Amino acid sequence: MEFRHLExxxxxxxxxRPPETGRRLAGGQSPTALFITCxxxxxxxxxxxxAEPGSLxxxxxxxxxxxxxxxxxxxxxxxxxxxAVVQLGVAEVVVCGHSHCxxxxxxxxxxxxxxxxxxxxxxxxxxxxxxxxxxxDAALRAEGQGHVLAQLAALRDYPFVRxxxxxxxxxxxxxxxxxxxxxxxxxxxxxxxxL
Numbered sequence: 001m002e003f004r005h006l007e008x009x010x011x012x013x014x015x016x017r018p019p020e021t022g023r024r025l026a027g028g029q030s031p032t033a034l035f036i037t038c039x040x041x042x043x044x045x046x047x048x049x050x051a052e053p054g055s056l057x058x059x060x061x062x063x064x065x066x067x068x069x070x071x072x073x074x075x076x077x078x079x080x081x082x083x084a085v086v087q088l089g090v091a092e093v094v095v096c097g098h099s100h101c102x103x104x105x106x107x108x109x110x111x112x113x114x115x116x117x118x119x120x121x122x123x124x125x126x127x128x129x130x131x132x133x134x135x136x137d138a139a140l141r142a143e144g145q146g147h148v149l150a151q152l153a154a155l156r157d158y159p160f161v162r163x164x165x166x167x168x169x170x171x172x173x174x175x176x177x178x179x180x181x182x183x184x185x186x187x188x189x190x191x192x193x194x195l
Contacts, residue, residue: 021053031057033092034084036151038064042179043098057084062120063103063147064095066154067127078158085170086160095155096175096184097148099139103128108143139180145192148174152187 014022032055037043039060045051059080067077084090097104106114106121107128114121129150137143152174155161164170174187175195185192 025054029054029057029088031055031084031088031090033057033094034059034081034090035094035096036061036064036066036081036155037094037096037177038062038098038101038103040098040101042100043096043177045096048096048177048184057088057090059084062123063101063107063128064097064151065103065124065127066095066151068154069158081155081158082160085158085164089169091169092171092173093155093161094173094175095148095151096177097144097151098177099141099144099179101140101144101147104140104144104147107147108140139178141176141178145174145176145185145187148176149187 035045035049035051035056036059037045039062043060045056045058049056057080059077061077065077066081067075069078081093085093103120103124106124114124128147152172155172156165161170161172165172174192176185176187176192177183178185184195186195187193
């Protein structure tokens with residue numbers, strides 16, 4: 001898709017959107033879920049979920065990485081999660097990984113593969129574990145699903161998340177989106193299964 005098309009869509013957006021939608025959205029937000037996923041352009045959360053504007057509070061990071069909680073540090077990711085959980089009171093958090101993920105590929109191969117991306121390398125080295133697999137699947141499905149579980153574990157360590165999960169006010173979900181098939185899997189009973 002050419003950028004001109006994107007520009008044209010932006011230019012005419014206000015003409016295509018019903019006025020009542022704008023009035024409703026201007027009144028504030030109360031999303032159902034925080035959706036944490038990769039910054040990958042192939043992941044279109046509204047296409048996957050069918051969510052209407054205002055339904056999802058989104059956090060996108062390289063490789064849907066959730067930094068370890070550290071009370072003494074601040075990051076945009078931690079601040080976004082805190083705002084969604086504490087301020088907005090979302091009832092659900094979805095951590096959604098995907099097949100063919102470049103960050104997961106880097107985490108499961110030689111770190112030298114990131115030498116030309118020093119900031120990406122530092123980000124992943126600081127916030128995720130490198131786990132080389134002997135023979136990774138070309139689509140990185142098993143590796144990507146394992147990565148989702150590692151991010152859920154990091155999220156559970158956030159005190160304000162843990163408190164709400166334990167009280168029953170918040171539920172955490174691990175999803176995996178297969179880019180080739182369009183299938184979405186959810187983690188249940190120790191394995192990923194179709195939704």
